[in-house]
């Protein structure tokens with residue numbers, strides 16, 4: 093059913109894409125804000141605390157309070173910082189995170205009803221730009237996003253920032269390898285880099301999900317995803333107990349907020365990739381497919397918070413050891429075995 | 437435990453039990469097997485399970501540790517030496533303080549000041565009595581020396597005030613006459629808290 097739907101897509105016009113882009117920007121920013129609230133609540137419950145409680149019912153308006161605070165804070169640029177790079181670095185993080193989101197499927201496609209003036213009958217696609225190399229593009233964009241922390245740390249004339257930048261290089265560069273290799277095996281199976289192809293390949297029930305054929309790749313991808321989104325077992329870049337705030341030490345106000353939104357957008361991207369590539373995407377029949385994929389994305393998002401509450405984080409040398417001596421060989425072996433099985 | 441045992445600091449001769457934590461891995465292969473063992477054993481998932489259980493308990497059994505402080509307060513120990521209270525005699529409602537001046541004398545930070553006079557029955561009574569809580573160190577000597585159990589330490593530990601004048605008149609500390617039946621004796625410095633039994637917990641050694 094989904095397959096036919098995707099093959100009979102109406103013409104995607106420029107207006108539809110623009111609407112989609114605005115939608116993604118607005119909704120993902122809002123979700124990122126809401127994500128902070130969820131994160132604080134979940135962490136609080138896991139530590140038997142209440143979390144934010146006082147602004148609005150159950151602290152729901154805390155996001156608004158935080159937003160006002162971030163927007164109205166003074167924009168401080170340290171004296172010895174390289175001003176231009178310092179100012180542009182957070183934009184890189186946020187922009188690449190959103191560009192990556194442009195080619196993953198978020199929200200269902202719909203047609204604007206014709207009674208609405210000007211925009212009536214415009215078809216808004218589910219993927220802003222359905223590239224045939226979708227996965228490659230998303231991974232590339234997320235990799236480009238590492239310039240944000242890197243430049244931020246180097247430009248701010250602060251030793252914690254420098255350490256943060258060094259850790260950025262070390263962590264992101266090495267985990268990029270694992271992400272690529274782990275996702276290579278599913279790509280070989282499907283024979284395409286398009287998310288739509290992945291979705292179609294797994295159509296027809298839970299037993300067709302790629303996670304059953306590629307459990308190892310799934311685990312590897314999850315681990316690397318945690319490292320790339322800078323989540324807890326691997327949050328070396330800005331671990332307060334060690335490097336104050338790492339690359340974000342000198343940032344405040346909205347510039348810091350952009351790093352923040354970028355990080356949350358990246359979490360969503362990784363969740364989307366994991367759900368589409370390994371957990372069958374929006375395969376379950378008809379209308380409920382979209383609900384189902386949102387549930388999957390929410391689960392991965394929750395998993396990140398859950399892990400943050402439960403696990404300690406690792407040392408940089410442990411991180412490197414894990415990446416180069418354990419995960420990468422495993423990923424290569426996985427790719428090899430997949431190739432052999434496919435040939436036989 | 438006798439004092440002798442307690443003073444013996446030579447580690448190893450006491451009957452301590454050491455936990456068997458094994459030896460840390462040395463070679464690369466040992467490290468690798470340790471990682472594999474730990475990954476397969478699923479200790480990480482035990483951690484996940486623990487926090488999940490906590491969350492479910494917090495959500496559905498309301499097992500929270502948060503005290504919403506200004507709105508809720510924890511019971512404090514009766515030994516706690518907070519802002520003083522002047523008590524009344526339960527039978528007549530008169531002040532217990534007989535104006536003997538012992539508390540003023542003993543106060544080591546010199547913050548009690550009082551004036552006394554003879555009332556119409558030629559009994560001594562206090563006419564002015566203030567404690568400067570900006571200087572009080574809450575040592576408790578005044579309460580200990582008082583022969584009439586008149587001045588005691590109460591439970592009000594929020595000592596911040598906007599003005600020094602708030603620190604503090606006899607009337608502020610005196611039990612209001614309409615709340616005489618609520619007046620509580622000070623259990624004294626050696627007393628255990630009323631919920632002491634609930635606070636006793638088994639030391640969690642068994643991971």
Ligand code: SF4
Nearest residue numbers: 543572573575576578
């Ligand atoms: S508690 Fe100590 S310092 Fe305070 S008024 Fe009594 S005797 Fe003085």
Ligand code: SF4
Nearest residue numbers: 533534536537539582
């Ligand atoms: S020691 Fe007790 S009775 Fe004597 S003046 Fe102080 S409060 Fe009053």
